Amino acid sequence: MTLKELNSHGQNGLHVLIVGAGIGGLVAAIALRQQGHRVETNEVVTDREQLFERSRFANEIGAAIHLSPNCNGVLQRLGIDATKFGAVETEMIQLREYTPAGETVHITMIKEHATMWRHRWLLVHRANFHEGLKTAALAEGRGQPAQLHTSSKVVDIDPHGATVTLDNGEVIESDVVLGADGVHSLARSKLAQPSPITPFSSGQNAFRFLISRQEALDDPETKSIAEDFGSVDMWDADDRRVVIYPCSHNQLLNFVCIHPDSMTHIDASGDSYNQQIGKDALLEVFKDFNPQVRKLLKKADPQTLKLWPLLDMNTLPTWVEDRLAVLGDAAHPFLPYRGSGGAMAVEDAVSLAMMLPAGVERHEVPERLQVYEQARHQRATTIQEMTRESSKILDLGRALQMITYIYGHDEFDHSAQVLRKYLWAKNPDVYWRQPIVFGPMPGPRQDVWGRNRAVPSLQSTFTTASLKFKTSRTLLQNLFPSDAYSFISPSTVARASFSQTTLSGMDWLGGGGYRHLGLYIHGVQYTKANGEVLKGTYMPILFENLADPIVSGREELGMPKLYTAIDVHQRKGSYRVQTSWQGAVWGHLELEDLQEEGPGSDQGTIGGEADDGILVHRYMPQVGRESKGKPEAEYPVFVPHAKESKVVPSRVTRLRRTKKAKVEIDGLDWDALPTLHHVISRLGEIPMDEIVDAKVVEGEGVPDVSSAVRIE
Known part of the structure; x- marks a missing residue:
């Protein structure tokens, strides 16, 4: 189920007051207006947030700021292109480190590491950046423009009534107050603390x-x-x-x-x-x-x-008090290392907007702010400590470890997953069925909300069309069923493939065949409890068009299989796949202008990716309504390529490749895809940054997956 549908019970937007109009306050305003939130002021009703500006950037002259890849990425998803107001990329480019006497210590070619990040690393004048954010918050566009009050000093905040009091005595009521009022924050003083924490x-x-x-x-x-x-x-x-x-x-x-x-x-x-x-x-x-x-x-x-x-400043025990939350420097001032102060304020703002989407209601605000803290507190606190450590001279290995953690992150995807888990946990009666990484799934005796209703052959052939692409590691990590699964590489540029196979001449199907289509995430490792590591390609979902292999694959092999119709249209130079469920078309995979290559140049592995095997996650619910879908069995499974090839050797007979390929996925809605929507909508969120390889492989010999083993 999508986040929009999980939050679809409300209609009107919230009235949001943002104290402070610096970087964090303005990004929060932009993100929240895009969610459809509104403001009510006295007798006039307008669809705007209300910001009370006490920004030190308003007339600032002499400072610049890093927009690191994690920061620039979420800004772009908000529609903010910082290059339009003077941001420049670290192009070449290099970090040149010297002793005070001018002797060269180290030169790091930043451009060599640029392929690790999905988004560019920019440098921008703070005043220009602030003015650009202000324009985006106040201009016409998605959602109603924010309302900015200058020279409006806030002298008091009531977290429980969600009100702010101005120095002229005016008291303004709202549904939620956000304290983005900097390191000397008034809002922070309103949080419950054993003793005041000050910078x-x-x-x-x-x-x-x-x-x-x-x-x-x-x-x-x-x-x-x-x-x-x-x-x-x-x-x-x-x-x-x-x-x-x-x-x-x-x-x-x-x-x-x-x-x-x-x-x-x-x-x-x-x-x-x-x-x-x-x-x-x-x-x-x-x-x-x-x-x-x-x-x-x-x-x-x-x-x-x-x-x-x-x-x-010492770590705040909490960032939230009832209907008040703090963000940015008000919650966690940073030392000026790793370009993290502004970036963390931006991430905080985006996280808040994710936790307060369109449809959330006033009474839900306190809990949603707690979920925001859950998403952000540990990350911000960890990076705070890293900036303290960075004030000292570090070895290159430790520095790389830090930047991988800091910059290899997408707060949209991270907060979306935290919110999903929170919403799933709100309904303990829903059933969790394979594959569980997409969320709880309705079944024959429950509706979508969890409410009970009334009562190997050597003669076999394969044709596999696959499209391999670069994408977001953060998003794909959300499809890992546990922390034991991780990417091998520290790069935030992950690789995955959509692969569709048509099998024919299957002995156990009377010489017939079937089709399947799966998502394969490359470069994954599973770390066992004893520390042993298995490396392979992780498969979170496999669609098939025939009930028998679905049932046997689930029960005997632990495979995450679901049904969908898979139609293939193959011509001399093209291969097209259409997926649907009872007439509702949800996907297309198209490869055009296919060119012949020698079959010896390919071994027929998924997406052309060489690995040790396939990793899947087995999940089987207990029997009985009282169990509420608790697992009868849950463990990782590995299918080693080496053993499989010995059971039934495969031989590639034809290979065609193309640079002209695409995948299109439409999650539709629950009415159209009542048993698949929770999966398809998530697959549709996967970005395709760059197509790496697209091909059609034909061959003989189909392994029976009998080598699949429980890992632990």
């Missing part, structure tokens, strides 16, 4: 400023630093660090100069994020760095040079 100095401050790239290029002493677009340069000492990277269409260079807070002074009575400071202080702190760096620092404009405290 404190990390022991470091940072100078920050921008200069034009051209100014650096015009100076022979600094030209070499500025001439490579997209490069990030870093001079690292034990207690000081200078970082330079581009933004604003590569026309500006952003400087972050980190140092002990004992060397500079923050005026606690002023705006700690925009404190002016003299250039002499900057040059004094970095007086021991090499002449080229000092020459660049001298180019800082005294009018835009700012001093920035690097604040830290």
